[in-house]
Amino acid sequence: MSGRLFVVGLGPGGADARTPEAEAAVAASTDILGYHPYVARLSLLPHQTAHASDNREEIARASAALDLAASGRTVAMVSGGDPGVFAMAAAVCEAIEHGPETWRAVELTVVPGVTAMLAVAARAGAPLGADFCAISLSDNLKPWELVEKRLRLAAEAGFAMAFYNPISRARPWQLGRAFEVLRECLPGTAPVIFGRAAGRPDERMRVAALDEARAEDADMATCVIVGSAETRRVERAGLSPLVYSPRSVGGKR
Amino acid sequence: MSGRLFVVGLGPGGADARTPEAEAAVAASTDILGYHPYVARLSLLPHQTAHASDNREEIARASAALDLAASGRTVAMVSGGDPGVFAMAAAVCEAIEHGPETWRAVELTVVPGVTAMLAVAARAGAPLGADFCAISLSDNLKPWELVEKRLRLAAEAGFAMAFYNPISRARPWQLGRAFEVLRECLPGTAPVIFGRAAGRPDERMRVAALDEARAEDADMATCVIVGSAETRRVERAGLSPLVYSPRSVGGKR
Known part of the structure; x- marks a missing residue:
């Protein structure tokens, strides 16, 4: 059973620069991945698991997110600003192109944000x-x-x-x-x-x-x-x- | 008495792509100016006055907003997407550069949004x-x-x-x-x-x-x-x- 992956832009600063769409994607997710200062901006609920990581290793992080989503979880990969501008959306697409066929079946939603x-x-x-x-x-x-x-x-x-x-x-x-x-x-x-x-x-x-x-x-x-x-x-x-x-x-x- | 001018990006679509900061700027304003489809996206309150206008005439619209703000009103000039990308923020700055000294004293806040x-x-x-x-x-x-x-x-x-x-x-x-x-x-x-x-x-x-x-x-x-x-x-x-x-x-x- 394939799950879902949101690649979410949290905007440039605090919650007042974050769209309701981005908030909803995080709220709907069971697993939250991202560079640790971005994950730290969020208030997660007890049933949500945070997987904070270091700045490098974008492809490893994207692969981990796709593995979780392909296994049926609902996953949010969070970026500051917009995920499509020098951030995680391209790494996720690159992982999908070169990864196993199951990753292509993951429902992928990129949620834009206000870029820096x-x-x-x-x-x-x-x-x-x-x-x-x-x-x-x-x-x-x-x-x-x-x-x-x-x-x-x-x-x-x-x-x-x-x-x-x-x-x-x-x-x-x-x-x-x-x-x-x-x-x-x-x-x-x-x-x-x-x-x-x-x-x-x-x-x-x-x-x-x-x-x-x-x-x-x-x-x-x-x-x-x-x-x-x-x-x-x-x-x-x-x-x-x-x-x-x-x-x-x-x-x- | 000089008032305040917000130049606000409403984001690309509905309210779920609009930041709380943009909502707050509109809510705080007495006068809302903008191209009519953008003004039509908003639910205004009885004490708020909408000044919807045609697509062209950006400098005239910017001047009208600055006049209202300089007279003490709190004004929101709304754009779709981000106001700084091919939209009203540059027209407002241009009007300020070439306009009366009172316009330079207006408290100007540009509120970014998700551009198209x-x-x-x-x-x-x-x-x-x-x-x-x-x-x-x-x-x-x-x-x-x-x-x-x-x-x-x-x-x-x-x-x-x-x-x-x-x-x-x-x-x-x-x-x-x-x-x-x-x-x-x-x-x-x-x-x-x-x-x-x-x-x-x-x-x-x-x-x-x-x-x-x-x-x-x-x-x-x-x-x-x-x-x-x-x-x-x-x-x-x-x-x-x-x-x-x-x-x-x-x-x-």
Whole structure:
């Protein structure tokens, strides 16, 4: 008997940024899997089993979830933000593609959530209000040369850019190098937003010009947004500046 | 006395995809502005005034909201999905930049939501699971040549792509032309997802290969996602195919 697997986005912060659909999926599940800080955000009931795990080993975690679901359990795999953006949904699909036939029969439901870049953009104004891209700066799963190529092409395209996984203890230099690459292709005044833990009590937002942006202002919990050449910074007395990307380009109205 | 302006994302569909934070912002407001189908999704109370408007005229709508807020009212400007992605947050910021000084003093809160591409991606699997971009195909606010340039650069970068505003009565040929451009730079087997009204009763999802993708399968309510050359399609007996973009590229694991 095949069960069910929900891959659930818990949103960027507390329960007020989580959809009722995500709450319902967790409530309906017998087994909850995920990276331990995400599992820790939930209040589970006595009949629910938590399987918290470390940050790496996504495929092992996805396989464990699919095994449980294939055995008839109702399983929730939880991610912060949205599970489809640099999170568990792709790992689950990859496990299904390469796994046993029984995994393909599992009823799979991906429940979307507010991903980090949207929460950070909202705090800053509307830096993603025109065409944009999202890039993981981790070179664990792709060559660093490809990251640099994508940064240059994104700048040439005029995209604002959101960086996920900007920095970690094991990847200390990548964000600084990304700023160096972008300084060659964007104006030094382009706004850079460091949005840490958006929506959580330890939230910290900072806006710098690209010329002055320092990698040390980011950590693992930070989403970095780099504006395009068109992105504007609007000062407000006594309030934080607004950063937005105008809807129109090239004089069109 | 200056009031307050919430720019609120209602999410992609019904109330179960809307965050408590968005509900609270609407509940706290005296005046609700927005494109009429979004305002119609809400159950307003007797003391709340709805100001529904037509699709165009974003700057006029933003100005009306800022005028009301500057006069002391608590105002919610509602968007479907996320207000920061091709929606009202950028129009409000633009109005503030070019408007009277009193508008800069308005307490502005952007409340993020689940944007359409995340809802559509969730239904399909994880097509946005690796680096991706979001492009509006409307040439109302930018020259069409710039759209084509961005499509070619995005394909060269290896981004999956989400298209907002793919087609309308006034813009009937742009999506078909976008597919033509992409057929020159991507494999014909690249999956294309047509996600219409995700999360609503009239939802319709369709997956085609780029070679067979037809613009007629989209309408104004559709978000189109085009996979990269790496994006996979996994068949499942009796279930819709899964479409996902692998987390690793270039043989890295």
